[in-house]
Amino acid sequence: MLQVKNLSFSVGPARKRSTILNNLNLNIKPGEFVVITGPNGSGKSTLAKLTMGLEKATSGQIIFNNQDITDKNITERAKLGIAFAFQQPPHFKGVTVKDLLQISATGHETFLEDSETDYKKLIETVGLDESYLEREVNNTLSGGELKRIEIASAIARNAQLTIFDEPEAGIDIWSFEKLVQVFKKFRDKAPERALVIISHQQRLIKQADRIIVLENGQIASEGHPDDVLPQLQEAGS
Amino acid sequence: MKTLDQIEKELMQTVAGIHEPPAGAYNFRVNGKSVDRQSSKNINVEPQENGLIITVKADTQDEVVHIPVIISKTGHKEVVINDFYIGDNADVTIVAGCGIYNCGPENSVHDGIHTFHVGKNAKVRYIEKHYGAGPGAGKTLNPVSKFYLEKGAYAEAELEQIRGVDSTNRITEAELKDGAKILIREKMLTQGRQHAKSHIETILNGKNSVADIVSRSVATDESRQEFTLHIEGNNLCRGHSECDAILQDNGAVLATPSLDAKHVDAQLIHEAAIGKIASEQLDKLMSLGLTQIQAESQIINGFLK
Ligand SMILES: Nc1ncnc2c1ncn2[C@@H]1O[C@H](COP(=O)(O)OP(=O)(O)O)[C@@H](O)[C@H]1O
Numbered sequence: 001m002l003q004v005k006n007l008s009f010s011v012g013p014a015r016k017r018s019t020i021l022n023n024l025n026l027n028i029k030p031g032e033f034v035v036i037t038g039p040n041g042s043g044k045s046t047l048a049k050l051t052m053g054l055e056k057a058t059s060g061q062i063i064f065n066n067q068d069i070t071d072k073n074i075t076e077r078a079k080l081g082i083a084f085a086f087q088q089p090p091h092f093k094g095v096t097v098k099d100l101l102q103i104s105a106t107g108h109e110t111f112l113e114d115s116e117t118d119y120k121k122l123i124e125t126v127g128l129d130e131s132y133l134e135r136e137v138n139n140t141l142s143g144g145e146l147k148r149i150e151i152a153s154a155i156a157r158n159a160q161l162t163i164f165d166e167p168e169a170g171i172d173i174w175s176f177e178k179l180v181q182v183f184k185k186f187r188d189k190a191p192e193r194a195l196v197i198i199s200h201q202q203r204l205i206k207q208a209d210r211i212i213v214l215e216n217g218q219i220a221s222e223g224h225p226d227d228v229l230p231q232l233q234e235a236g237s
Numbered sequence: 238m239k240t241l242d243q244i245e246k247e248l249m250q251t252v253a254g255i256h257e258p259p260a261g262a263y264n265f266r267v268n269g270k271s272v273d274r275q276s277s278k279n280i281n282v283e284p285q286e287n288g289l290i291i292t293v294k295a296d297t298q299d300e301v302v303h304i305p306v307i308i309s310k311t312g313h314k315e316v317v318i319n320d321f322y323i324g325d326n327a328d329v330t331i332v333a334g335c336g337i338y339n340c341g342p343e344n345s346v347h348d349g350i351h352t353f354h355v356g357k358n359a360k361v362r363y364i365e366k367h368y369g370a371g372p373g374a375g376k377t378l379n380p381v382s383k384f385y386l387e388k389g390a391y392a393e394a395e396l397e398q399i400r401g402v403d404s405t406n407r408i409t410e411a412e413l414k415d416g417a418k419i420l421i422r423e424k425m426l427t428q429g430r431q432h433a434k435s436h437i438e439t440i441l442n443g444k445n446s447v448a449d450i451v452s453r454s455v456a457t458d459e460s461r462q463e464f465t466l467h468i469e470g471n472n473l474c475r476g477h478s479e480c481d482a483i484l485q486d487n488g489a490v491l492a493t494p495s496l497d498a499k500h501v502d503a504q505l506i507h508e509a510a511i512g513k514i515a516s517e518q519l520d521k522l523m524s525l526g527l528t529q530i531q532a533e534s535q536i537i538n539g540f541l542k
Pocket residue numbers: 011020038039040041042043044045046047
């Protein structure tokens with residue numbers, strides 16, 4: 001479904017160029033549930049942004065469903081079936097949670113059939129009550145609330161490939177347990193759907209079909225959680 | 238409203254949200270003349286030189302007064318003076334607003350001077366929409382609104398200028414006594430070569446008086462906006478003003494806040510933020526399938542909602 005070929009991303013002027021992603025290769029299959037982990041600054045968010053089109057690759061290719069999307073913009077990629085929940089979701093003055101969910105669910109087949117009740121269901125799925133639908137997506141929301149809304153907006157896309165960037169941030173462990181179930185259900189609803197979650201959460205890592213560990217802009221290790229997790233724990237301790 | 242033509246009716250709908258004479262008190266001013274007027278049991282609307290005197294009886298509850306102004310004749314220039322006396326404990330909504338349609342060669346100008354005397358513990362909500370249309374020469378609107386709030390009075394002013402006004406110089410002033418509170422919400426959008434100036438000045442004389450002022454604007458094309466927001470605190474009081482502007486194209490905004498705290502218990506805050514739409518906001522909405530243009534208009538519509 002998603003192929004990343006020799007992908008590099010560098011920033012800064014020629015003299016002081018720093019390489020954030022270095023010749024990365026990656027292949028994600030339909031139906032796969034992949035967790036990307038690795039230390040802060042290893043390039044996880046950058047990889048996600050390059051996939052969604054928020055950043056432009058320095059070199060390399062991104063192929064989605066056999067189509068080269070390297071030069072496509074964010075909107076085109078969204079319409080082709082890629083969704084992304086930001087690590088740091090932005091605020092919007094005057095835009096309500098419902099507005100945001102409505103935009104997410106518009107223009108494609110979604111599970112939101114009857115809007116009123118289903119927006120309610122959707123917001124409840126991420127652990128917030130109905131009253132949040134009328135709230136503005138602004139700085140009166142806590143970090144955790146904003147993250148939940150962000151997760152809901154990505155789910156509402158009902159996309160073929162959905163990437164969540166550190167969905168656990170600002171959310172307590174107990175609630176996160178429930179979110180793990182939400183992700184699993186979301187994937188199970190469409191067996192062809194691929195799920196990529198950037199996370200440090202053991203709970204989530206254990207559920208994955210495959211773990212990819214990024215370090216210094218390269219894949220340090222990759223494989224089934226049973227194989228990779230022990231190495232990770234060793235390295236961490 | 239048989240005397241109104243189609244264009245005038247549309248302007249009326251845009252600025253006052255009505256298409257026929259409403260229940261309750263009203264006055265319709267078209268091209269300098271009062272074409273229809275009605276008082277109600279509790280609200281008296283009477284003419285004075287160049288305008289109206291509107292008197293709301295004490296204890297009046299939940300009534301609305303409509304006083305829209307329409308200019309459809311090119312080159313019409315007017316100064317309108319309206320005085321409002323809101324009785325103690327009354328609770329009313331005043332819907333004003335001015336629409337100019339100009340299809341001719343000369344500038345049309347409306348200067349409106351509104352003075353509100355808000356009685357003890359009375360509540361007033363003032364809604365003013367300004368709008369210009371038509372292919373002709375300039376549409377100029379210069380509103381002056383003055384609020385005098387007695388003890389415990391509450392005023393809420395929604396001042397909106399959405400599209401089509403070439404030049405505006407708006408002045409809003411308020412003086413508050415003990416326990417009085419004013420909320421001012423200003424919204425503005427300028428396009429083309431339009432120019433807009435807004436001065437909002439609040440004087441908090443009363444103990445526990447409160448002012449909360451939020452100005453949101455969008456300056457597009459070559460337009461220019463200037464804001465001066467001033468709060469003076471002369472007692473134990475709270476004042477907050479916020480000036481938020483989005484720039485597009487070559488739009489320009491000058492915001493000059495000032496706070497004058499003259500009492501040790503005066504708490505005054507000002508926030509100002511001017512800039513183009515944040516790229517993360519665009520990225521987010523585009524990742525939900527909107528094009529860049531759609532994302533921009535969603536952000537601006539929300540911002541000015
Ligand atoms: N546009 C950019 N300009 C400069 N530095 C960047 C840019 N994008 C990312 N970086 C840097 O690249 C590194 C990787 O960032 P990121 O992908 O966010 O890491 P992670 O998500 O793994 O924590 C960080 O050191 C970050 O500061």
